[in-house]
Amino acid sequence: xxxxxxxxxxxxxxxxxxxxxxxxxxxxxxxxxxxxxxxxxxxxxxxxxxxxxxxxxxxxxxxxxxxxxxxxxxxxxxxxxxxxxxxxxxxxxxxxxxxxxxxxxxxxxxxxxxxxxxxxxxxxxxxxxxxxxxxxxxxxxxxxxxxxxxxxxxxxxxxxxxxxxxxxxxxxxxxxxxxxxxxxxxxxxxxx
Amino acid sequence: xxxxxxxxxxxxxxxxxxxxxxxxxxxxxxxxxxxxxxxxxxxxxxxxxxxxxxxxxxxxxxxxxxxxxxxxxxxxxxxxxxxxxxxxxxxxxxxxxxxxxxxxxxxxxxxxxxxxxxxxxxxxxxxxxxxxxxxxxxxxxxxxxxxxxxxxxxxxxxxxxxxxxxxxxxxxx
Numbered sequence: 001x002x003x004x005x006x007x008x009x010x011x012x013x014x015x016x017x018x019x020x021x022x023x024x025x026x027x028x029x030x031x032x033x034x035x036x037x038x039x040x041x042x043x044x045x046x047x048x049x050x051x052x053x054x055x056x057x058x059x060x061x062x063x064x065x066x067x068x069x070x071x072x073x074x075x076x077x078x079x080x081x082x083x084x085x086x087x088x089x090x091x092x093x094x095x096x097x098x099x100x101x102x103x104x105x106x107x108x109x110x111x112x113x114x115x116x117x118x119x120x121x122x123x124x125x126x127x128x129x130x131x132x133x134x135x136x137x138x139x140x141x142x143x144x145x146x147x148x149x150x151x152x153x154x155x156x157x158x159x160x161x162x163x164x165x166x167x168x169x170x171x172x173x174x175x176x177x178x179x180x181x182x183x184x185x186x187x188x189x190x191x192x
Numbered sequence: 193x194x195x196x197x198x199x200x201x202x203x204x205x206x207x208x209x210x211x212x213x214x215x216x217x218x219x220x221x222x223x224x225x226x227x228x229x230x231x232x233x234x235x236x237x238x239x240x241x242x243x244x245x246x247x248x249x250x251x252x253x254x255x256x257x258x259x260x261x262x263x264x265x266x267x268x269x270x271x272x273x274x275x276x277x278x279x280x281x282x283x284x285x286x287x288x289x290x291x292x293x294x295x296x297x298x299x300x301x302x303x304x305x306x307x308x309x310x311x312x313x314x315x316x317x318x319x320x321x322x323x324x325x326x327x328x329x330x331x332x333x334x335x336x337x338x339x340x341x342x343x344x345x346x347x348x349x350x351x352x353x354x355x356x357x358x359x360x361x362x363x364x365x
Contacts, residue, residue: 052250179283
């Protein structure tokens with residue numbers, strides 16, 4: 001189903017109430033471009049490879065940093081590749097882990113071929129079945145506002161699918177030097 | 193199995209504690225069963241059962257970003273599942289430590305274990321992982337300790353390959 005929500009506006013609204021304790025993990029592709037377009041924040045770790053690993057990386061970080069809130073922002077392609085990780089997250093029930101899938105129902109970086117979510121696959125239902133207690137699919141501005149409030153204020157784990165349009169905003173790359181991004185992230189997070 | 197040989201999982205556990213390992217990820221393997229139980233019983237280690245081994249590479253990258261050291265326990269068949277994920281610690285120059293129980297190499301009884309068991313060392317080396325082999329139980333402590341030092345002192349990837357000779361060949365006969 002098509003949606004009026006536009007990805008970069010969604011990510012801008014999602015990160016607007018950001019507090020210093022929030023750590024952001026971006027999944028491969030457009031999700032990382034969206035995060036980089038909002039700000040070059042040392043507390044963001046944007047993947048430009050490692051497809052399927054955004055949620056696992058967020059889980060490891062959530063376990064290591066119980067006093068930080070972890071927000072994973074990724075796409076439907078990345079999530080489909082690593083769906084088993086939702087069951088792994090559910091075993092731990094990390095209260096500080098929030099997951100958002102920006103679902104444009106296509107592989108945007110490779111020619112907009114349709115993903116499984118363009119058909120019958122429902123990622124929120126899969127997350128619920130995996131044992132994530134709070135899951136929802138967001139299709140409107142009012143639902144988006146409720147999601148953003150939960151993500152910044154409530155206990156997790158929570159998993160949201162945000163249905164977005166197929167619009168492809170300008171590519172804004174995060175640093176492609178993973179060692180630099182990692183060192184900068186650790187320096188920012190581990191000193192506080 | 194003599195008494196000394198039977199203690200090697202405890203020796204690995206002691207090295208992991210001494211090296212300040214806080215997160216242990218695994219897809220269970222019979223060869224790792226005792227070590228997994230020791231880690232699970234230890235309050236200071238978060239043990240995560242994975243649905244597939246590459247999740248562990250992602251989780252341990254997140255752990256490192258958050259200031260914790262971890263280890264991935266798997267069998268040689270799981271090595272194949274981790275290959276593309278190993279680009280993450282390589283690109284980001286993060287430490288990565290895995291302890292692999294080998295199959296398909298020492299009197300294996302299951303022909304399905306042969307291809308990945310024989311291919312696992314080459315696959316790991318192709319991804320830049322340094323191999324540390326244990327062919328005899330008495331070398332366990334030193335080898336696991338060396339691999340952990342290699343990984344965490346130098347922010348690189350190291351794998352301990354525990355020979356099926358140490359674990360004992362599994363067969364259906």
